[in-house]
Each structure stands twice: as C-alpha cells, then as structure tokens.
Amino acid sequence: xxxxxxxxxxxxxxxxxxxxxxxxxxxxxxxxxxxxxxxxxxxxxxxxxxxxxxxxxxxxxxxxxxxxxxxxxxxxxxxxxxxxxxxxxxxxxxxxxxxxxxxxxxxxxxxxxxxxxxxxxxxxxxxxxxxxxxxxxxx
Amino acid sequence: xxxxxxxxxxxxxxxxxxxxxxxxxxxxxxxxxxxxxxxxxxxxxxxxxxxxxxxxxxxxxxxxxxxxxxxxxxxxxxxxxxxxxxxxxxxxxxxxxxxxxxxxxxxxxxxxxxxxxxxxxxxxxxxxxxxxxxxxxxxxxxxxxxxxxxxxxxxxxxxxxxxxxxxxxxxxxxxxxxxxxxxxxxxxxxxxxxxxxxxxxxxxxxxxxxxxxxxxxxxxxxxxxxxxxxxxxxxxxxxxxxxxxxxxxxxxxxxxxxxxxxxxxxxxxxxxxxxxxxxxxxxxxxxxxxxxxxxxxxxxxxxxxxxxxxxxxxxxxxxxxxxxxxxxxxxxxxxxxxxxxxxxxxxxxxxxxxxxxxxxxxxxxxxxxxxxxxxxxxxxxxxxxxxxxxxxxxxxxxxxxxxxxxxxxxxxxx
Numbered sequence: 001x002x003x004x005x006x007x008x009x010x011x012x013x014x015x016x017x018x019x020x021x022x023x024x025x026x027x028x029x030x031x032x033x034x035x036x037x038x039x040x041x042x043x044x045x046x047x048x049x050x051x052x053x054x055x056x057x058x059x060x061x062x063x064x065x066x067x068x069x070x071x072x073x074x075x076x077x078x079x080x081x082x083x084x085x086x087x088x089x090x091x092x093x094x095x096x097x098x099x100x101x102x103x104x105x106x107x108x109x110x111x112x113x114x115x116x117x118x119x120x121x122x123x124x125x126x127x128x129x130x131x132x133x134x135x136x137x138x139x
Numbered sequence: 140x141x142x143x144x145x146x147x148x149x150x151x152x153x154x155x156x157x158x159x160x161x162x163x164x165x166x167x168x169x170x171x172x173x174x175x176x177x178x179x180x181x182x183x184x185x186x187x188x189x190x191x192x193x194x195x196x197x198x199x200x201x202x203x204x205x206x207x208x209x210x211x212x213x214x215x216x217x218x219x220x221x222x223x224x225x226x227x228x229x230x231x232x233x234x235x236x237x238x239x240x241x242x243x244x245x246x247x248x249x250x251x252x253x254x255x256x257x258x259x260x261x262x263x264x265x266x267x268x269x270x271x272x273x274x275x276x277x278x279x280x281x282x283x284x285x286x287x288x289x290x291x292x293x294x295x296x297x298x299x300x301x302x303x304x305x306x307x308x309x310x311x312x313x314x315x316x317x318x319x320x321x322x323x324x325x326x327x328x329x330x331x332x333x334x335x336x337x338x339x340x341x342x343x344x345x346x347x348x349x350x351x352x353x354x355x356x357x358x359x360x361x362x363x364x365x366x367x368x369x370x371x372x373x374x375x376x377x378x379x380x381x382x383x384x385x386x387x388x389x390x391x392x393x394x395x396x397x398x399x400x401x402x403x404x405x406x407x408x409x410x411x412x413x414x415x416x417x418x419x420x421x422x423x424x425x426x427x428x429x430x431x432x433x434x435x436x437x438x439x440x441x442x443x444x445x446x447x448x449x450x451x452x453x454x455x456x457x458x459x460x461x462x463x464x465x466x467x468x469x470x471x472x473x474x475x476x477x478x479x480x481x482x483x484x485x486x487x488x489x490x491x492x493x494x495x496x497x498x499x500x501x502x503x504x505x506x507x508x509x510x511x512x513x514x515x516x517x518x519x520x521x522x523x524x525x526x527x528x529x530x531x532x533x534x535x536x537x538x539x540x541x542x543x544x545x546x547x548x549x550x551x552x553x
Contacts (some may be wrong), residue, residue, distance in 0.1 A: 007528065008286060009285075009287070011189045011284060012191060012271070014186075014189050014198075014275045014407065015193050015270075015284060018197055019191075019267045019271050020199070020263065020267055022197060022479065023266040026243075026410060027263070027406055027407065027410070030243050030244075030405060030406035031247070033243055035232070035244075037243050039245065039246060039247070039405075041247070042246070049251055052250075055248060056250055056251040058251075058252050058313055058314045058530070059250070059314060060314070069312075069313050069315040069318045070318075073322060080326050080329055080330060083477070084330070084332070087333050088332070089331065094488070095340065098341075098343040098344045099343050099347060099348065099349055100347070101344045101492070101495055102495070102499050102500065103346045106499060110496070112392075112496075113492050113493065113496045115493070117493060120485055120488065123140060123216065127482070131478065136477040137472065138473055
C-alpha cells in the first residue's frame with residue numbers, strides 16, 4: 001500500500017529527529033553541568049582572539065603553532081577522490097541491475113549478464129589504465 | 140508488498156492497543172484489549188508508537204555501546220596479557236558509567252582558532268548516521284523499526300555521512316594534525332567504500348530485494364557461505380570504514396596526536412568515542428543481517444537471542460583484529476583497497492552473475508552448490524592475489540616514494 005510506503009519513511013524521519021536530539025542533549029547536559037559548577041567552565045578573557053591564553057591555543061604537542069593549517073594538500077588525495085567518483089558512479093548503475101537481475105535474465109536471457117560483463121570489462125580497462133598511470137600508488 | 144505494519148509485531152502490539160479497534164489495521168483490538176483512542180485518532184497512535192519504538196531502540200543502542208566499551212577493553216586487555224578495568228562494579232562492569240560521568244564533568248574547550256559552528260557540529264554528526272542505521276535492521280523475527288524497500292542503499296548512504304564529520308572536525312579545529320587525520324580518514328573511506336558496495340551486489344542478486352527484512356527471509360543458507368569473497372571484502376571494508384585498528388591511521392596517536400579529534404575535550408570528545416564504538420556495533424549488526432542470516436537460527440532459542448549471539452561473535456572478531464594486528468601504513472592500506480579488494484569484488488560480482496543466471500531462483504540445495512563454487516573461487520583468487528601483490532620472499536617493504544634510506548646490509552660490524 002502506498003500509505004504504508006510513506007509511513008516507513010515517516011518513522012525514519014522521526015528517528016532522524018531523535019538521533020539528532022541525543023547528541024545535542026548530551027552536549028546540553030554537559031553545559032548544564034557547567035552552569036551548576038559541577039564542570040569547570042572559564043569565561044573567555046576579553047582579548048582571547050588576539051592573544052589567546054595557553055589553554056585556548058591550538059594543540060601542537062606543546063610547540064607554538066606557526067602558520068595556519070590551511071596549507072597546500074598533496075595531489076594524491078585528489079587522484080583518489082577522482083578514482084572514487086568514477087568507480088562509484090559505476091556502482092550506482094550496477095545496483096538496479098543487480099536487484100532486477102532475476103526478471104531481467106528471465107526476459108532477456110544471457111543478454112542481461114553479457115551486458116553487465118561488458119560494462120565491468122570497460123571499467124576494468126579504465127582500472128588497468130589508472131594502475132599503469134600509477135594513480136593507485138601513494139606517491 | 141504486504142501490510143508492513145501488521146507484519147511488524149513490534150509495532151502492531153503497541154499500535155493496536157492505542158488505535159481504535161474499528162480502524163482497518165487492528166480489527167479485533169490489540170493483544171491487551173481494545174484501543175484507547177476513538178476512531179480517527181490513528182495518527183496519534185502512530186506517532187506515539189513510532190516514538191516508543193525509537194526510544195527503545197536508541198536506548199538499547201546507547202546501552203550496548205557502554206557494554207561493548209567495557210567488553211572490548213576487557214578483551215583487548217586479555218589479548219595483551221593485562222587485566223583491564225576491574226575496579227568499579229563486578230568485573231569493572233560500571234567503568235563506562237564512571238567514564239561517562241568523568242567526560243560530562245570535564246571542561247569543554249573550544250580553541251581560539253577554531254571555526255566554532257563546524258567544530259561543534261562535527262561530534263553531533265558522527266553519532267546521528269550511526270544511530271540511523273539501527274532503523275532498518277531486523278533485530279528478531281517481525282521486529283524492526285522500519286522496513287524500507289531500499290534498506291541496503293539507505294545503510295550505505297547513511298554510513299557515508301560519517302566522513303563529513305571527520306572532515307568537519309579536521310577543518311573546524313584549525314589544527315594541522317587534525318587536518319591531516321581528516322584527509323587520511325577521507326582517503327580511507329573513499330578507498331574502502333567501493334569494494335564494500337560492490338561486495339553487496341552479489342547478495343542483492345540472490346535476494347532480488349534491497350529490503351533487509353527480505354534479505355534475512357531469503358537467507359536459507361548464510362550468505363557468508365554463499366558469498367565468502369563478498370563476506371570477507373565487506374568485513375575488511377567495514378573495519379576500515381569505521382576506522383578501527385588495523386585501519387586506524389586517521390587517529391594514529393604516534394604520528395598525529397589524536398587525528399581529527401585532537402582538539403576536542405569533554406563531552407564532544409566523548410561523542411566521537413561513542414560514535415566510533417556505536418559504528419562498530421552498527422557494522423556488526425549489518426554484517427549479521429546481510430551475511431550471517433540475521434535473526435534466523437534453530438528453534439531451541441528465540442530469534443533475538445540468535446541475533447545477539449551472531450552480533451557478539453562479529454564484535455569479538457573485530458576486537459580480536461584490534462588486539463592482534465599492528466597499524467598499517469596509508470600507502471599499504473589504499474593500495475590494498477584499489478589493487479586487491481576492488482578486482483576481487485568485481486570478480487565476485489561476475490561469478491555471482493553467472494551463478495544466478497544458472498539458478499535464477501535458488502533453493503537450499505542450489506545455494507549450497509553456489510557456496511561450494513564460490514568458496515573454490517574465493518580460495519583460488521585470494522591465493523593468486525597473494526602471489527601477485529604479496530611481498531617476495533626476503534623482501535622488506537618500504538613506503539612508496541619515501542626518502543627513507545635503508546641499507547641493504549650492515550657494514551663494518553662484526
């Protein structure tokens with residue numbers, strides 16, 4: 001029934017609200033503990049942004065942090081991201097095929113299988129090319 | 140599709156006590172008498188029932204995290220020939236509660252450089268998706284929160300939100316180590332997501348449905364036997380996805396202080412820990428449902444006990460991995476995913492396609508034949524892969540492209 005179909009998602013939506021409330025409630029409980037002085041909570045000094053006290057400084061094993069963290073990131077992360085996008089789109093196409101595989105193979109016979117095998121073979125070519133181009137090396 | 144609510148006994152037993160007995164769903168009233176509400180108030184009954192069920196499941200998940208933290212600490216201690224926490228309560232059972240009180244009463248420091256909004260949102264965002272996974276898992280026969288017809292896709296989608304949390308924590312902290320940890324976490328997630336998702340396709344091919352309730356229902360033989368390759372890939376992939384040892388290089392404390400939660404303290408740090416342990420339980424529940432035939436078992440124990448036994452077995456295996464294996468380097472980890480697991484997953488996909496073509500609607504006997512064929516394929520392919528990618532005898536592996544000088548032999552010493 002269509003109504004049932006939407007009710008399942010309504011349950012998920014309520015679950016989502018509760019799932020957000022749980023961690024928020026925990027943080028709130030901790031802040032309440034700060035209000036009643038169970039938990040230490042210091043007010044920020046007036047010029048905390050210009051010259052932060054030691055406990056508000058970025059933790060770098062006790063050294064003074066020099067420069068910000070927003071530095072250039074090595075390109076290898078980008079190649080992995082690119083590879084992921086390519087192959088993830090492949091999986092998106094394979095999911096509906098896999099779920100409907102029974103009816104498809106009943107109707108189209110061996111074609112349903114051959115089609116997916118050709119699809120995977122083309123991607124295997126791309127995968128081999130990426131390996132050859134050393135896109136999968138960490139260097 | 141049958142009436143999903145009447146199928147769900149968990150839901151029906153509460154709903155039909157509230158809703159009017161005149162409503163079409165609960166003709167004849169609930170198990171404890173007629174409904175309380177007049178006709179036309181079914182929406183309120185629905186809301187209350189949904190909330191009660193969700194309340195139960197969320198609390199069970201949070202309690203399970205506490206018990207699991209204790210169990211893991213005890214077990215890892217035993218594996219490392221220590222005693223583990225044994226002070227508070229019998230066998231130290233109350234230690235997680237003591238930890239929680241301690242965490243709640245610690246000062247909550249937000250560094251001056253941090254982006255406050257992103258910094259504060261990250262710990263919330265690590266817990267939410269993990270909790271949401273429990274919404275579609277059937278815990279016992281006819282006991283689940285919601286039966287989505289895209290359940291498997293939902294789990295994949297929801298679990299990958301966790302990577303946002305890692306990036307937000309690393310970016311928001313404005314800390315170099317946290318940033319590096321976040322990038323490592325994302326590289327890991329991105330690499331292992333693919334083989335994991337591809338390994339699931341073999342399961343979907345046999346069941347022909349993405350609903351987890353149907354997957355358990357069709358699992359006359361545990362899919363860990365029918366799809367051994369897929370099971371192994373999924374197990375490794377989920378250990379990597381939740382960043383547990385040996386794949387915990389995103390928070391390698393010897394290199395990156397604490398990874399992306401370096402600058403967190405108090406309850407926010409606690410939320411990161413809780414989220415990680417809860418993710419372990421959620422992954423174990425997914426593996427139990429998809430590959431170990433969920434709540435199904437023999438008749439002498441009720442179905443939820445079977446689910447728990449399998450869940451604890453998977454958790455034990457994961458903890459054993461943590462206690463035994465050393466942390467891997469990131470180049471090893473990503474190379475293993477892309478060069479090893481991805482072709483294995485593709486091979487598993489093709490083999491299951493051929494087998495499902497031969498037996499379109501497999502019965503128990505056909506499933507066993509498929510299991511034998513797949514076991515042979517798994518053994519041969521893993522052995523071949525080991526020959527192709529494994530180290531040569533006597534070879535010492537060095538990081539790819541590293542400038543580390545390693546002399547082949549020692550000179551000048553007797």
